[in-house]
Amino acid sequence: MTSSTPDKITVNGDRLWQSLTDLAEIGAYDDERTGLLGVDRLALTDADAAGRRQVIELRGPRRRPRQPYCDGASRRTAPPPHVGP
Numbered sequence: 001m002t003s004s005t006p007d008k009i010t011v012n013g014d015r016l017w018q019s020l021t022d023l024a025e026i027g028a029y030d031d032e033r034t035g036l037l038g039v040d041r042l043a044l045t046d047a048d049a050a051g052r053r054q055v056i057e058l059r060g061p062r063r064r065p066r067q068p069y070c071d072g073a074s075r076r077t078a079p080p081p082h083v084g085p
Contacts, residue, residue, distance in 0.1 A: 019058055026051045 027040045027047035041047040 023051060023054055026054060 024039055027045075027050075028038070029040050030037050041051050
């Protein structure tokens with residue numbers, strides 16, 4: 001059986017850093033009293049929703065979930081690699 005995963009994964013460091021800095025701008029704060037910088041994206045806030053949308057955009061188009069597969073004995077299983085989208 002051959003694996004479809006590559007032997008070596010490469011990462012574009014500049015692109016990753018830019019994505020992280022763009023995400024850090026959402027909900028960013030600068031506390032002048034303490035001098036602290038940070039990000040405040042509490043759950044269910046507008047900043048949280050904006051951050052989630054940005055991550056989803058970065059992920060790219062989502063593939064359709066694979067349909068369950070029913071074999072000859074009527075057992076429902078995950079589809080074999082050659083069946084489905």
